[in-house]
Amino acid sequence: MSVVPLRPQPMPTEPGDESGRQLALAGYGLLDSVPESAYDDLVRLAATLCQTPAAAIALVDNGRVWFKARVGLKASERPRSDSICHRLIANALPDQVLVVEDLADDPRFAGLGLKLDERPLRFYAGAPLLSPDGYALGTLCVMDSVPRELRNAQREGLAAIARQVQHLFELRRYAIEQRRLLSEREAFAQQLEQAQADLQRRHDLLQHSASHDPLTGLLNRTALAQLLGSEDSMDRLRRAAYTLMLIDVDHFKMVNDRHGHLLGDRALRAVADAVAGSIREGDVAVRFGGEEFLVVLPGTHLATAAEVGERIRQRIARSSLPFPLTVSIGVAGGEPERDRPEQVFDRADQALYRAKASGRDRLVVDDS
DSSP states (O other): OEEEOSSOSOOOSSOSOHHHHHHHHHTTTOTTOOOOHHHHHHHHHHHHHHTOSEEEEEEEOSSEEEEEEEESOOOSEEEGGGOHHHHHGGGOOTTEEEEESOGGGOTTTGGGOOEETTEEOOEEEEEEEEOTTSOEEEEEEEEESSOOOOOHHHHHHHHHHHHHHHHHHHHHHHHHHHHHHHHHHHHHHHHHHHHHHHHHHHHHHHHHHHHBOTTTOSBOHHHHHHHHTOHHHHHHHHHSOEEEEEEEETTHHHHHHHHOHHHHHHHHHHHHHHHHTTSOTTOEEEEOSSSEEEEEEETOOHHHHHHHHHHHHHHHHTOOOSSOOOEEEEEEEEOTTTOOHHHHHHHHHHHHHHHHHTTSSSEEEOOO
8 A cells, every 4th residue: 555645746627537537437327326335334434433523435537526325525526626646646556545634634635725624624545446458536534624644554544445435346246247138138138039920920921921822811722732631621521511602703804894804803812801700710711713712611510511511602602893793602511421632623613513503693402
């Protein structure tokens, strides 16, 4: 430990790297923070050790000296230009204690006009508070309104208390750093979660695009092939009777020729809406071809399927199109023990043919 002599040469008024020092000080989050008992206790300990009425942890900010903890001082800060701490940090070294036994007799500080409880400040002793990279943040100082001396044990004790203050500073900075890292990890985790959700949405959209008809929103033939190749889907057809319905838009080529493809697309969407609005959640609706639609109704007998088909046909007839639109429908039933799906499809196709051959705009149920 070193002690600055009573009458040294004039001290520089600014540290060399002031911007770096200010940045280091800001990293501790100390300035204008609330009082904390750990710092208050160390200040009281310093005053008791040195037998002075005043002590403080003084942080040298830009333009001011702010007291993190103080005893025997009324003001929480003072102008930087009028402080001893400001001058001490210019050449601060670890464990160095500056002792000014009588400020009135020291040309460096006699003109500052410092006061303690409205009386001139006469005694000052301060130990610098340093960051690990050597930046002087401020001082732990003790003060009195009468001249005095410090014994060697008091000087050493003041330096030791200053080291404890520095340890508190580092614990505070460590806590701030940990909170920052935690916040960054939470932000990264949130970004990762959002990215995964976005990836899942893209995946779902790609799957939907691959399996759904873009015009009508119904399943396409690719999706139908996947369903036929799925054990879960085929098990549903093997467990109970089902029906298959084929729907064909009547005179659709004439619709396109007379009204154009835009209205032709509207007609196909109207058919798809009527189908989707008439079936259950577990039923399957597919745009099978240009103007052909296929509907599979698991666990449904012919009579019920015919009612569903009629509901679809009537909804299409009432659609809000600028021209009349009708469909022909063929319905066939399948028994798991008896029929293969392709056989049921053929019978539904034959029923559709009979519906179209007998005048269209009607539903025909397979009677084989």
